[in-house]
Amino acid sequence: MDIRVKICGLREPEHVAAAAEAGAAYVGFVFFEKSPRHIGVAAARDLALEVPVGVAKVALTVNADDAFLDQLVDAVPLDMLQLHGGESPERVAEIRARFGLPVMKAVGIAGPEDVAQIDAYGAVADQLLIDAKPPKGADLPGGNGLAFDWRLVNRKYWPCPWMLAGGLTAANVAEAVRMTGARQVDVSSGVESAPGVKDAGLIRDFVKAAQGQAVPVLR
Numbered sequence: 001m002d003i004r005v006k007i008c009g010l011r012e013p014e015h016v017a018a019a020a021e022a023g024a025a026y027v028g029f030v031f032f033e034k035s036p037r038h039i040g041v042a043a044a045r046d047l048a049l050e051v052p053v054g055v056a057k058v059a060l061t062v063n064a065d066d067a068f069l070d071q072l073v074d075a076v077p078l079d080m081l082q083l084h085g086g087e088s089p090e091r092v093a094e095i096r097a098r099f100g101l102p103v104m105k106a107v108g109i110a111g112p113e114d115v116a117q118i119d120a121y122g123a124v125a126d127q128l129l130i131d132a133k134p135p136k137g138a139d140l141p142g143g144n145g146l147a148f149d150w151r152l153v154n155r156k157y158w159p160c161p162w163m164l165a166g167g168l169t170a171a172n173v174a175e176a177v178r179m180t181g182a183r184q185v186d187v188s189s190g191v192e193s194a195p196g197v198k199d200a201g202l203i204r205d206f207v208k209a210a211q212g213q214a215v216p217v218l219r
């Protein structure tokens with residue numbers, strides 16, 4: 001089975017094209033002003049219109065309110081909302097019901113105590129994104145190029161599809177897939193030459209490394 005890859009934080013048509021041509025299943029746009037990958041709604045609409053059919057367009061938001069989500073969903077053709085803030089399970093369910101799009105909830109983990117909270121989100125989200133917990137005082141709740149201890153999610157089961165994120169690169173994604181059994185992976189910093197600057201060659205290398213993997217059999 002192929003590993004499904006999401007390339008997040010795209011802002012340029014050439015990088016959307018590189019991701020799609022390499023075989024990425026998802027592309028992500030970041031709507032968070034503190035991020036070097038932030039994109040405005042109008043620019044995201046233009047970019048989203050260039051995404052080939054079959055590649056899912058994901059909008060990453062952080063504790064967004066309904067007014068912003070209304071504006072976003074009206075303007076940009078999207079396939080999924082990624083909630084990467086401190087949204088409660090109730091808020092995730094509310095957004096899912098109100099906006100009519102599948103919702104992927106990001107959960108940051110650093111230790112076993114964080115893994116336990118994933119269950120509550122697995123019951124209300126369409127997908128889960130398991131990421132490293134940001135360091136205390138970090139400006140960004142994700143996109144920090146930080147990996148977590150993959151053994152924490154080894155042999156875990158959640159009732160919806162999930163994606164592995166956090167510090168992934170072409171050099172480590174094979175090992176990450178082997179250790180976690182993830183069928184989907186998400187990357188941002190690991191395909192950049194500088195914060196917020198994507199690199200088409202690194203995108204190609206990452207997708208190739210992720211998809212070249214034999215998937216471990218989970219028992």
Ligand SMILES: O=C(O)c1ccccc1N[C@@H]1O[C@H](COP(=O)(O)O)[C@@H](O)[C@H]1O
Pocket residue numbers: 008009028030032035036037038060062084131140141142143144145146165166167168186187188189190
């Ligand atoms: O990428 C960002 O700038 C970002 C900002 C705010 C929340 C989440 C963000 N990125 C997400 O975090 C994961 C992991 O990033 P990285 O590969 O470790 O840099 C990324 O895939 C995005 O979904």
